[in-house]
Amino acid sequence: MPLPPAPTKRAALLSPDAHDAPARSSHRGSRRSGESHADSASSSGSQPLELFDRHAADAVGGGTEAAPPMRARSKPAPSRSQRQQPAARREPEAPAPAVHAPAPQQQQVAAPQAPARPKRSKSNGPAKLFVLDTNVLLHDPMCLFRFEEHDIFLPMIVLEELDGHKKGTTEVARNGRQTSRTLDALAAAQDADIAKGLKLDTTGHREAGGKLFFQTAPLDYSLPISLPQGKADNQILGVVQALRDLYANDQPGRAKQEVVLVSKDINMRVKARALGLAADDYQNDKTLEDGDLLYAGSLALPADFWTRQSKTVESWQSGSNTFYRVSGPLVPNLYINQFVYFEAPGEPSMYARVTEIRDKTAVFKTLKDYSSGKNAVWGVNTRNREQNFAMNLLMDPEVDFVTLTGTAGTGKTLMALASGLTQVLDDRRYTEIIMTRATVSVGEDIGFLPGTEEEKMGPWMGALDDNLEFLAKGDGGGAGEWGRAATNELIRSRIKVKSMNFMRGRTFLNKYVIIDEAQNLTPKQMKTLITRAGPGTKIICMGNLAQIDTPYLTEGSSGLTFAVDKFKGWPHGGHITLARGERSRLADFASDVL
Numbered sequence: 342m343p344l345p346p347a348p349t350k351r352a353a354l355l356s357p358d359a360h361d362a363p364a365r366s367s368h369r370g371s372r373r374s375g376e377s378h379a380d381s382a383s384s385s386g387s388q389p390l391e392l393f394d395r396h397a398a399d400a401v402g403g404g405t406e407a408a409p410p411m412r413a414r415s416k417p418a419p420s421r422s423q424r425q426q427p428a429a430r431r432e433p434e435a436p437a438p439a440v441h442a443p444a445p446q447q448q449q450v451a452a453p454q455a456p457a458r459p460k461r462s463k464s465n466g467p468a469k470l471f472v473l474d475t476n477v478l479l480h481d482p483m484c485l486f487r488f489e490e491h492d493i494f495l496p497m498i499v500l501e502e503l504d505g506h507k508k509g510t511t512e513v514a515r516n517g518r519q520t521s522r523t524l525d526a527l528a529a530a531q532d533a534d535i536a537k538g539l540k541l542d543t544t545g546h547r548e549a550g551g552k553l554f555f556q557t558a559p560l561d562y563s564l565p566i567s568l569p570q571g572k573a574d575n576q577i578l579g580v581v582q583a584l585r586d587l588y589a590n591d592q593p594g595r596a597k598q599e600v601v602l603v604s605k606d607i608n609m610r611v612k613a614r615a616l617g618l619a620a621d622d623y624q625n626d627k628t629l630e631d632g633d634l635l636y637a638g639s640l641a642l643p644a645d646f647w648t649r650q651s652k653t654v655e656s657w658q659s660g661s662n663t664f665y666r667v668s669g670p671l672v673p674n675l676y677i678n679q680f681v682y683f684e685a686p687g688e689p690s691m692y693a694r695v696t697e698i699r700d701k702t703a704v705f706k707t708l709k710d711y712s713s714g715k716n717a718v719w720g721v722n723t724r725n726r727e728q729n730f731a732m733n734l735l736m737d738p739e740v741d742f743v744t745l746t747g748t749a750g751t752g753k754t755l756m757a758l759a760s761g762l763t764q765v766l767d768d769r770r771y772t773e774i775i776m777t778r779a780t781v782s783v784g785e786d787i788g789f790l791p792g793t794e795e796e797k798m799g800p801w802m803g804a805l806d807d808n809l810e811f812l813a814k815g816d817g818g819g820a821g822e823w824g825r826a827a828t829n830e831l832i833r834s835r836i837k838v839k840s841m842n843f844m845r846g847r848t849f850l851n852k853y854v855i856i857d858e859a860q861n862l863t864p865k866q867m868k869t870l871i872t873r874a875g876p877g878t879k880i881i882c883m884g885n886l887a888q889i890d891t892p893y894l895t896e897g898s899s900g901l902t903f904a905v906d907k908f909k910g911w912p913h914g915g916h917i918t919l920a921r922g923e924r925s926r927l928a929d930f931a932s933d934v935l
Contacts, residue, residue, distance in 0.1 A: 467598065468551060470494055470588060472581050474604035475502040475573075477623045480893075482519040485527075486541055487625045490550035492598070493541070496580040497556045498573050527553060556580065560587075564616070574609050577602070581618050605893075626864075627897035635746075635886075635902060636909045638917040639680040639730055642691075646671070646683060665693070665705040672703045676910040678740065680730045680917065681705060692726065694733065708733050719759040719812055727919045728752055734915040735760035735881065738770060742871070742914040744859075744905050745883045748932050750924025753883040754857060755808045761853040761881075762812065765835050771853040771879065774836045776805055777844070777870075779861035779891070805838070805857075841866070844873055851877035859901040860884035861891045867900030 469491045477484050478499070485493060506517040523544070528535065530543035538552030560583035568575045581602045588598040602613050602620040613620035629635055647654075655666040675681070675695050683691040693705035710716060711723045711732040718736065723729040728751075734743045735756060745753045764770040813829050856862075856870055859882040867882070874880055884901045896902060908914040922929040 467596075468492060470554075470584065470598045470600045472496065472577070472584065472600060472602050473499065474577060474602065474606060474609060475499045475506075476605040477603055478503060478520045479506055479513050479516050480605055480623065481626060482516045482523060484623065484625065485520075485523060485553065486546040486549040488551060489548065492538065492551040492554060494554045494580075494584060494600075495556065496577050498576045498580075500555070502573055524553075560584070562586075568612075574606070574612070577609075578613055578616060578618065581613065581620075582616065585618060627895070629897045629902060629906065635896075635918070636676075636905055636916060638909075638915065639682065639727065640675070642671075642681055642683040644685055661709075663707045664696075666702055667705065668702045672698065672701055675703050677912045678734070678910075678915040680708075680733075682726060692729070694730075709736075711736075718756075719763045721755060721759040721812070723756075724752075724923045725921050727917055727921065728756065728923070730917045731756055731919060732760065734917065736764070737915075738764075740913055740915050741874070741879055742904075742908055742911070743879070743881045744901065744908065744914075744916040745881065745919060746860075746886055746901065746905070746916075747919030748885055748887060748922055750922035750928040750932065751919035752923050753919060754805070754855075755811065757855050757881045757883060758805070758808050759812060761855065762832060762835070765853060766831070770851075771877070772851045774853045774855065775839055775849060776836060776855045776857065777839045777841050778857040779841065779859070779866075805836070809833075809836075841870065844870060847873050848875040849873050849878045850875040852879075854878060854880045856880065856882045858884055859904075860886050860889050860899050861894065862900035863891075863894065864898075864900045864903040867904050871904070 470493075471488055471491055472494045473484065481487070503517055503520060506513055507521060508514060526544050527533065527539045527541070530539070533539050533543070535555055535557060538554045541549035541551055541553055560580055562579040562583040564570070564575060564579050564582070568578070570576075581600060585600045588595070588600055591597045599619065602610070602618060603623050604610055604613075604620065605623055610620040610622065649669060650667050653668050657664050675698060677695055677698060679695045681691075681693050681695060692708045694708060695703055696706045697704035708729065711718060711729050714722060716722075718732060723732050727747075731743075731745055731753075734740050745757070747753055758774070761771070761774045765772070765774055809829075809832060813832060852875075854870075854874070859867070861884070862870070871880060871882075882901060882904055884899075886896045886899060886901065889896065889899060894900075905916050909916060922932055
């Protein structure tokens with residue numbers, strides 16, 4: 342269908358000097374900026390909105406792509422999320438608590454003019470004394486340096502438990518050994534005095550301004566007789582109680598300090614609070630405090646958006662895409678590769694993606710409509726707005742990293758496989774599809790499995806088999822049983838199923854990598870997988886944050902949340918949260934009511 346008239350005025354052709362105007366970043370995404378401005382379309386009328394571009398699928402020219410701005414995360418006012426951080430534990434009157442968890446973005450508000458994230462200032466409240474439980478050290482070996490200017494105390498029983506966990510090849514054992522090496526380096530530093538406390542910044546961690554104290558003498562405490570005295574947790578509680586009494590008042594050479602127990606053990610914290618002791622969780626591993634604050638990847642434009650923009654918007658056409666340059670108060674809230682849409686009764690809708698942000702202006706690029714039959718991807722058409730956003734990311738060769746989140750039945754695996762098969766078998770953009778997932782059971786484990794690596798991964802890849810069956814049946818085209826068998830054999834030859842246990846040290850060249858059930862990965866595992874990507878490789882991470890099966894992960898600390906938050910605004914990465922299930926009416930109803 343023909344494009345509707347562009348908004349009020351056409352974009353002037355850029356001068357040669359304007360082509361070289363610096364963008365906000367030096368990423369390679371701006372290499373086609375000049376080309377997009379050269380093809381300006383004549384405009385007339387007052388129709389301000391743009392429908393899906395339903396033109397040829399392969400027109401790529403003219404996209405103006407620029408790197409993202411360096412955003413300065415604004416520091417929110419004291420809220421529930423900050424009150425839960427260890428430095429501000431149960432001390433609402435402290436003027437500036439120490440923070441050792443990333444502050445959640447309560448609104449996507451940023452200062453695009455800032456060249457870099459501002460350095461967080463030191464809090465000027467009284468320094469606290471944090472007593473660390475063993476599980477905190479085994480969870481994060483670098484936790485000793487996450488408490489800014491506050492002091493840390495390690496009871497002797499914690500060192501004893503740390504010694505008991507150092508053997509083996511598990512993640513816990515590795516963390517225990519790294520913690521022991523860190524403690525040894527602090528104790529071996531020049532002028533180190535255990536009696537006066539070890540300075541935490543002696544090993545190069547300048548952000549840690551406090552001291553580390555060990556229990557060097559017996560402490561006098563009395564716990565209720567209902568708590569067994571020989572249990573390690575109760576001994577730590579006794580140490581916290583003794584330190585609280587010891588630091589309750591100012592003494593010569595030692596100022597008054599609040600003593601707080603930091604533990605990952607919920608029961609430990611409950612017992613501490615029952616005894617009247619301050620206790621809280623270790624928050625540094627959480628990317629976001631509230632899952633609702635996670636970047637969604639799309640933004641609805643306000644109803645009066647085009648009314649405000651009617652005098653300042655510019656538009657031009659390049660190939661099959663139409664571009665809009667807009668300004669206004671909305672621009673600081675935008676990210677590169679974020680999707681924007683306008684839907685209003687009685688007015689044409691617009692669906693676009695942010696391709697450039699410069700100073701106080703942003704450029705929108707209209708999308709390709711994959712819900713149309715002629716734009717089907719391996720026989721698959723999108724059924725809703727978010728699925729079309731996701732397919733635009735999956736089919737864009739300039740996007741190297743895509744994250745998809747959503748409830749069961751939203752089409753994450755099907756769209757990833759369909760776009761992968763199209764780009765491997767039809768476009769020859771990638772050589773093969775590599776699929777992996779976290780092998781975490783929903784219930785009891787079924788034990789060891791026989792066979793090769795791919796055969797062992799077979800029970801975990803039921804989603805792959807289900808979707809391949811659907812894709813192969815739709816691609817048969819009446820070819821008969823032999824034709825379908827040949828198609829299945831060809832598809833299977835281009836898909837490799839790999840285990841994550843053997844990913845260390847590998848490099849994928851020109852591969853299409855699908856990481857399924859990524860919500861069960863830790864941030865460290867996610868980093869290990871993403872850094873396997875070599876030249877020409879595209880990685881897709883998919884998962885449902887409401888179905889985390891790993892015992893020690895939450896929505897805020899999942900590796901998928903970590904990746905979504907860190908990659909937002911990168912010009913070669915994109916994210917979309919799929920909102921509506923398309924599996925069946927039964928599955929949709931079950932997702933809502935169960």
